[in-house]
Amino acid sequence: MITFQNMSKAFADKTVLDGVSGQFEQGRVNLVIGASGTGKSVLIRCIVGLIQPDEGHVVFDGRDFSNAPRSRTVRIRREIGMLFQGGALFDSKNVEENVMFPLDILTDMPQDAKLDRVNFCLQRVGLSNVNKKMPSELSGGMQKRVGVARAIVNNSKYLFCDEPTSGLDARTGLLIDQLIQELTYEYNITTTVVTHDMNSIVSMGDSILFLEQGKKAWEGTSSDIFHADVATLQDFIFASKLMEMAKKQV
Amino acid sequence: MEGIGKYFIFLYSMFVNRERFRTYVRQTVDECVAIGVNSIFLVAIVSVFIGAVASIQIYHTLSSPFASTFLVGYGVREMTILETAPTVMAIVFAGRVGSSIAGQLGSMRISEQIDALEILGINTTSYLVLPKILASIITYPLLVIISAFLAVYSGLIAAKFVVSVAPEDYISGLRHMFDLYSVYFAVYNSVVYALLISSISAYRGFYISGGAVAVGRASTRAVTDSCIAILLADYVMTQLLLNPSI
Numbered sequence: 484m485i486t487f488q489n490m491s492k493a494f495a496d497k498t499v500l501d502g503v504s505g506q507f508e509q510g511r512v513n514l515v516i517g518a519s520g521t522g523k524s525v526l527i528r529c530i531v532g533l534i535q536p537d538e539g540h541v542v543f544d545g546r547d548f549s550n551a552p553r554s555r556t557v558r559i560r561r562e563i564g565m566l567f568q569g570g571a572l573f574d575s576k577n578v579e580e581n582v583m584f585p586l587d588i589l590t591d592m593p594q595d596a597k598l599d600r601v602n603f604c605l606q607r608v609g610l611s612n613v614n615k616k617m618p619s620e621l622s623g624g625m626q627k628r629v630g631v632a633r634a635i636v637n638n639s640k641y642l643f644c645d646e647p648t649s650g651l652d653a654r655t656g657l658l659i660d661q662l663i664q665e666l667t668y669e670y671n672i673t674t675t676v677v678t679h680d681m682n683s684i685v686s687m688g689d690s691i692l693f694l695e696q697g698k699k700a701w702e703g704t705s706s707d708i709f710h711a712d713v714a715t716l717q718d719f720i721f722a723s724k725l726m727e728m729a730k731k732q733v
Numbered sequence: 734m735e736g737i738g739k740y741f742i743f744l745y746s747m748f749v750n751r752e753r754f755r756t757y758v759r760q761t762v763d764e765c766v767a768i769g770v771n772s773i774f775l776v777a778i779v780s781v782f783i784g785a786v787a788s789i790q791i792y793h794t795l796s797s798p799f800a801s802t803f804l805v806g807y808g809v810r811e812m813t814i815l816e817t818a819p820t821v822m823a824i825v826f827a828g829r830v831g832s833s834i835a836g837q838l839g840s841m842r843i844s845e846q847i848d849a850l851e852i853l854g855i856n857t858t859s860y861l862v863l864p865k866i867l868a869s870i871i872t873y874p875l876l877v878i879i880s881a882f883l884a885v886y887s888g889l890i891a892a893k894f895v896v897s898v899a900p901e902d903y904i905s906g907l908r909h910m911f912d913l914y915s916v917y918f919a920v921y922n923s924v925v926y927a928l929l930i931s932s933i934s935a936y937r938g939f940y941i942s943g944g945a946v947a948v949g950r951a952s953t954r955a956v957t958d959s960c961i962a963i964l965l966a967d968y969v970m971t972q973l974l975l976n977p978s979i
Contacts, residue, residue, distance in 0.1 A: 533848050553750060557854035565852045571845035585853055588756065633849075 484509050485641065485673055490529050490539035492522070499525045500536070501697040509544075510671045512664055512687045516678060517694035518719055523677040524568075526694065527643050530675075531563055532556060543641065561589055564634030566644040566663075570626035572618040578605070578629050579614040585637040604632040608662055624655040628662070635666060642667065642674040648683055656680060660687050679719075681726060684708065693719070743936050747863045750856045760864035761871075768830050768865065768931075769872025776876045777883055779825050783817050784809060784884030785891035788903075792896040802898045806906025809888035811915070815975075818881035819919045820967050823926035826873060827959035831934035834865055835955035838938030839948035847939075862935040866928060873927035874920050881919065922970050929962040 485507040492500040499522045507513035515523045529536040532548065541548040543559050551559070572581050579601055586597045605611065608628040618626055627647055634642055644663060648656030664687045667674040678684065684691065688705030693716050701713045708720065721727050751757075791808040838861060841847050850857045885907065892898035934955035941947045 528848075531852060533851060557750070560852060560854035563852055565849065567845040567849060569844055571849040573846055573849075574840075574844070588752065588853060588855060 484544060485530065485675070486542045487526075487530055488540045490526060490536050490541075492525055492529055492534065492536050492539075499697050500529065500539075502538075503692075503694065503697070503699050505692050505699060505702065507673055507675045508690060509673045510668065511674070511689035512667050513673070513675045513690045513692070514678060514684060514688045515675065515692050515694065516684055516688075516719070517700075518679060518722075521694045522697040523679075523694055524645055527645060527675055527677055531565065531643055532560065561637070562640040564637065564639030564642045566627065566630045566634050566642070566647050568646045568649055570618070570623075570630045572626055572629055572633070574618050577615050577617050578610075578621070581618065581629060582632045582636050585633065589637060600636060601632075604636045605629075607635075607666075608632045609658075623650050624659065627651065627659050631659070631662060631666070635670070635672075638670070640672060642672045644674070644676045646677055646679070648678065648680045653682060656682055657686065663687065681720065681723065684720075739940075740933070740936050743858060743862075743939065744932060746856070747859045747866075749859075751859050751863075752855060756860070757864055757867070760860070761867045764864045764868030765872050767833075768868045769876060772826065772829055772872070772876060773879065775825060775829055776822055776880050779822065780818070780880040780883040781887040783821065784813060784887035785895075787812055787817070787884070788888035788891040788898075789895055792892065792898060801902070803902045803906035803909060805892050805896070805898050806888070806903035807909045808906070809885060809892075809903075810907045810911070813881050813884040813888070814915045814919050816967075817884060818877045819922040819926065820963065822877055822880045823873075823923070823930065823963045824960055826876070826926070827930045827934070827956050827963065830869065831930045831955045831959045832952040834931060834934040835938035835952045836948055838862075838935055839941045839951045842939065842941050843944060843948065858939065862932070862939065865935055866931045869927040869931035870924055873930075874923040877919055877923040881916075918970075918974050921974060922967070925966050925970060926963050929966060930959045933959050933962055 487506070488504045490500050490503045491498070503522075503526060515526060517523050525534060528534040529539065530541050539549065543562075546555065546559060548556060548559055573584065576584065579598075582601045582604055583597050586592055586600060590597075592600070602614075605614070608631050610625065610628050610632070613621065613625065613629075618629070621629065642663070647659050647663060651659065660683050663674060663676065666672060676683065676687070685705055688708065691701075691703055691705060691708060692699060693701040693713070695715045701711050701716050703711060708716070711717070787809045788805055791805050792802070795804050795808075838847075841861070847857050847861070850860060889900060889903050892903045893900050937951045937955040937958065941951045
């Protein structure tokens with residue numbers, strides 16, 4: 484479980500996060516949702532330490548992350564897998580080298596064992612015969628899958644996904660969501676997904692945190708999100724024509 | 734001043750929390766190929782023409798009955814070893830390698846590849862930048878030696894076939910009052926230039942924010958800043974190493 488308290492961050496004089504607290508539970512898909520520019524990505528970047536928060540405190544399974552010495556933060560970070568918005572695959576390496584990279588850096592596994600693990604992870608995300616392809620030769624959905632494979636190759640305990648379905652068509656997006664959900668339950672991972680995709684929210688929101696202008700505006704699950712008594716959340720959910728039409732039908 | 738302070742912190746950060754030694758060996762060898770071996774052709778072309786032009790120009794400058802033609806070889810040697818091979822090549826090196834380093838790191842930054850490394854607990858400055866600096870320091874002095882050799886040799890060819898200076902005279906000029914210290918001077922300079930070019934370019938690329946425009950801007954600034962640093966270092970090194978009386 485990841486617990487964070489009073490997370491605040493400002494860039495110049497613009498406050499992006501304003502005292503956000505909450506927790507992400509193990510074995511569940513925890514969503515951070517909200518409109519663009521409400522601080523969702525900044526929140527998870529502050530939690531994993533890619534951005535230094537101005538204030539706030541993060542604890543990973545009882546281990547203090549915010550005030551820890553570098554040796555401990557490195558140890559915790561090596562238990563984190565992250566799927567970035569654009570995939571963030573190393574463009575000078577092929578698929579196999581990309582997925583193998585965490586094992587090369589963090590372990591002393593023999594080459595054969597590393598290759599077996601890479602092939603297992605690539606199969607697990609539904610990719611085969613792409614080992615020698617360069618990232619530029621893959622479609623957006625395939626790049627995301629490779630990103631997922633790289634994030635789990637080191638048996639990560641925590642998985643962070645920053646808008647995993649952005650730039651993908653609805654069907655491919657659903658497949659990525661399904662994959663993240665399956666991996667979360669299968670390996671009992673603490674998964675956090677930043678999204679504003681309603682498909683993702685409906686299909687995998689075990690726990691949802693709604694941000695509005697850098698503040699926590701609502702917290703709940705996908706089953707009660709449609710009945711939430713928060714005007715800004717309702718505006719966010721029914722912003723699209725499709726959702727508006729669905730609401731009228733109901 | 735803030736930028737200079739940040740630059741030194743950037744350099745310092747490479748030496749704390751380093752990765753395993755074998756990681757650097759592999760990275761450095763790869764960078765030696767990308768930075769050094771892939772620069773040989775450009776350095777060779779520029780050196781050959783600089784040597785030939787220097788030879789012809791010195792001949793015409795000394796077109797006096799009192800000036801001996803052996804001075805052509807002497808002039809080309811002094812000019813090449815002391816200035817063109819280390820310093821002019823450094824400008825060329827900054828254009829080719831500096832812009833490439835800044836562009837590469839800048840692209841990695843905007844496509845979140847650097848973040849992906851940091852998530853793994855990797856010291857990204859050390860992992861990405863240190864091998865580039867080491868490779869530059871290893872390969873640039875070798876490029877300077879190749880450059881000096883090619884410039885002097887092309888000067889000989891130009892002297893013989895363009896301005897009809899006897900090769901014996903040219904070689905006699907090359908040997909005239911030769912002091913090995915000038916070669917050491919060129920090598921010392923080249924190490925300093927390699928350090929400046931690679932570290933300044935890496936610094937410019939590493940801290941960009943924005944998109945493709947920012948990458949282009951970082952590459953331009955990397956070359957501009959490197960060139961200014963090279964010229965300043967050239968002056969300081971010349972004063973320190975060739976004019977120790979001050």
